[in-house]
Amino acid sequence: MKQMLAGVAAAALIAGSAQASDVEVLHWWTSGGEAAALNVLKDDLAGQGIGWVDMPVAGGGGEAAMTTLRARVTAGDAPTAVQMLGFDIKDWAAEGVLGNLNEVAAAEGWDAVVPAALQNFSKSDGNWIAAPVNVHSTNWVWISKPALDATGMGAPTTWEELIAVLDAMKANGITPLAHGGQAWQDATIFDAVVLSLGDDFYKAALIDLDPEALGGDKMVEAFNRMATLRGYVDDNFSGRDWNLASAMVINGEAGMQMMGDWAKGEFLRADKVPGQDFVCIRFPGTQGAVTFNSDQFVMFDVASDEAKAAQLAMASSVMNPVFQSAFNVVKGSVPARTDVPNTDFDDCGKKGMADLAEAGGSGRLFGSMAHGHSVPASIKNAIYDVVTAHFNGEYDAATAAAELVNAVDAAK
Ligand code: GAL
Numbered sequence: 001m002k003q004m005l006a007g008v009a010a011a012a013l014i015a016g017s018a019q020a021s022d023v024e025v026l027h028w029w030t031s032g033g034e035a036a037a038l039n040v041l042k043d044d045l046a047g048q049g050i051g052w053v054d055m056p057v058a059g060g061g062g063e064a065a066m067t068t069l070r071a072r073v074t075a076g077d078a079p080t081a082v083q084m085l086g087f088d089i090k091d092w093a094a095e096g097v098l099g100n101l102n103e104v105a106a107a108e109g110w111d112a113v114v115p116a117a118l119q120n121f122s123k124s125d126g127n128w129i130a131a132p133v134n135v136h137s138t139n140w141v142w143i144s145k146p147a148l149d150a151t152g153m154g155a156p157t158t159w160e161e162l163i164a165v166l167d168a169m170k171a172n173g174i175t176p177l178a179h180g181g182q183a184w185q186d187a188t189i190f191d192a193v194v195l196s197l198g199d200d201f202y203k204a205a206l207i208d209l210d211p212e213a214l215g216g217d218k219m220v221e222a223f224n225r226m227a228t229l230r231g232y233v234d235d236n237f238s239g240r241d242w243n244l245a246s247a248m249v250i251n252g253e254a255g256m257q258m259m260g261d262w263a264k265g266e267f268l269r270a271d272k273v274p275g276q277d278f279v280c281i282r283f284p285g286t287q288g289a290v291t292f293n294s295d296q297f298v299m300f301d302v303a304s305d306e307a308k309a310a311q312l313a314m315a316s317s318v319m320n321p322v323f324q325s326a327f328n329v330v331k332g333s334v335p336a337r338t339d340v341p342n343t344d345f346d347d348c349g350k351k352g353m354a355d356l357a358e359a360g361g362s363g364r365l366f367g368s369m370a371h372g373h374s375v376p377a378s379i380k381n382a383i384y385d386v387v388t389a390h391f392n393g394e395y396d397a398a399t400a401a402a403e404l405v406n407a408v409d410a411a412k
Helices: 002-014 032-046 060-074 086-094 102-108 116-122 145-151 159-171 183-196 199-207 211-215 217-230 242-250 263-269 305-319 321-331 347-361 377-391 397-411
Strands: 023-027 052-056 081-085 130-132 140-144 175-177 254-258 278-282 290-293 295-299 365-367
Touching: 023 060, 023 305, 032 052, 032 263, 032 305, 032 321, 060 081, 060 183, 081 086, 086 116, 086 295, 086 377, 102 305, 116 130, 116 295, 130 305, 140 145, 140 242, 140 263, 145 159, 145 254, 145 278, 159 175, 159 254, 183 199, 183 217, 183 254, 183 290, 183 377, 199 211, 199 217, 199 365, 211 217, 211 397, 217 377, 217 397, 242 254, 242 263, 263 321, 278 347, 290 347, 295 305, 305 321, 347 365, 377 397
Parallel strands: 023 052, 023 081, 175 254, 290 365
Antiparallel strands: 081 295, 130 295, 140 254, 140 278
16 A cells, blocks of 8 residues: 555656546456456555546457557547556567656566566656556466266376367367357467477577478477367357356356466356366466467556656556555466566466466466467467467468468568
């Protein structure tokens, strides 16, 4: 609390003691778990007398939100703060339309506590332009504990074990894999499948965009694995929202979901307990490595002192360690600063924090392609197209690998 008030005081000081206005926040947190997490932020700001003007744009992964944002900025009407991912932040920074959070960042010592992998996106030309609220990661699998127990097997640790569990779930008469057929969801599984074929392969293909990795034998193998997984999805998967896929696992209709840890927010919202009702594991073959994404609140350059004061107060709130714990406990993510204790986190959250620290220390932390942290949106979208066309049976694995090389080359 003390720290929070200090943040508001610092913000008012920086903005020339102007009274903070309401904040209009553009975001895509519309599922039950996401909305619950957002309420933690709204309440926090309300406690400081800062009102919230909601600008939700539904659509996991934020593609629709980014389209709306473009229209708003083009119309000269940027929101006060915007939820944004990785390379999108860099793209907006390059357009020279963002605000500057340096003074509050300096006053609160952000440089020392935000991991370098996040600062890479929060700062541009040495200036703080965004406040990171969390770290998510995409190489997770969320398994129904009753459905797993019914197979008589333990949680899978290898690709072969994964397939054995999926087969057993199928034999038990449930949908083995809950999935929503939307490009970003297909791409989220693709992140994990590529990583399961090796750290070097993930880096070469999805970060360095090496044509030999994009089009080689290992990529053919990755697409074969995608096709295998497709075989465990039910017939109605097309267009299904990710949180409805989570609900299938929660309800026992499906065995597991391969999804980022925002899925945990849905399980918690349904009063499910990790270890008891569901199990969280790293995608088999990716243990020790992490494909991360971080939601950051990006502040656009606004004219009035009141709006500037609100931005600084919001940024200060978002970076508050007490808030970072409270918010991320609900969201399913982990804190975006290294000095937040894991005390209030459940076992999956504690594992998420430990995995992140371990991967960071061992050089096994990689930006998620699917969630905008490995390549710019133009290239990400080109990869999405190929992954989804293949998932829907338009290409065989060899054609998909060849198309990936072409699509990435054309988008560069
Ligand atoms: C991610 C975002 C998460 C979550 C998810 C599904 O891109 O980082 O916070 O919202 O999309 O909507």
